[in-house]
Amino acid sequence: MKIIGNRTASCNQNDLALQDTIYIISSKWKLRIIKSICVGNIRFSEIEKSLTGITKRTLSKELKELEINQLVTRNAYPDQPSKAEYKLASYAKTMIPMINEMVRWGIEHRQMIIKRQKTA
Numbered sequence: 001m002k003i004i005g006n007r008t009a010s011c012n013q014n015d016l017a018l019q020d021t022i023y024i025i026s027s028k029w030k031l032r033i034i035k036s037i038c039v040g041n042i043r044f045s046e047i048e049k050s051l052t053g054i055t056k057r058t059l060s061k062e063l064k065e066l067e068i069n070q071l072v073t074r075n076a077y078p079d080q081p082s083k084a085e086y087k088l089a090s091y092a093k094t095m096i097p098m099i100n101e102m103v104r105w106g107i108e109h110r111q112m113i114i115k116r117q118k119t120a
Contacts, residue, residue: 024069029054029062031099034092037072042085071095 025031029051036050048059063086066072071092077083 024071027062027065029058030066031095031102033059033062033066034071034088034095035099037086037088038093038096042087044084044086047086066092 032051033047036047039050041047041050044059044063047063048054048056051059063072063074067074070089073087073089075085075087077085
């Protein structure tokens with residue numbers, strides 16, 4: 001195979017970019033957490049209630065990873081009991097159109113599968 005110009009470097013950059021994106025969206029919970037915060041659930045307990053089936057431990061781990069990746073910010077208050085609020089970093093808001101498109105695609109896909117099952 002003949003490589004023209006800097007195509008290999010470009011492919012490697014694209015692969016790395018895709019790998020970074022997959023890391024964020026491949027989690028069962030991360031996009032759902034982002035969506036939950038986006039619709040106004042900012043307290044840990046609110047996010048937890050909005051995500052049926054998530055454990056406190058998993059939610060905590062996922063929120064920490066989202067913080068590390070600068071998609072979520074955590075504001076802790078010195079109240080007793082302790083209180084923290086989570087907000088989407090402005091950069092994370094760029095993911096909302098992608099999440100909405102994934103929701104749209106998921107609805108379409110589910111409808112196609114159901115339709116095929118009925119005709120089979």
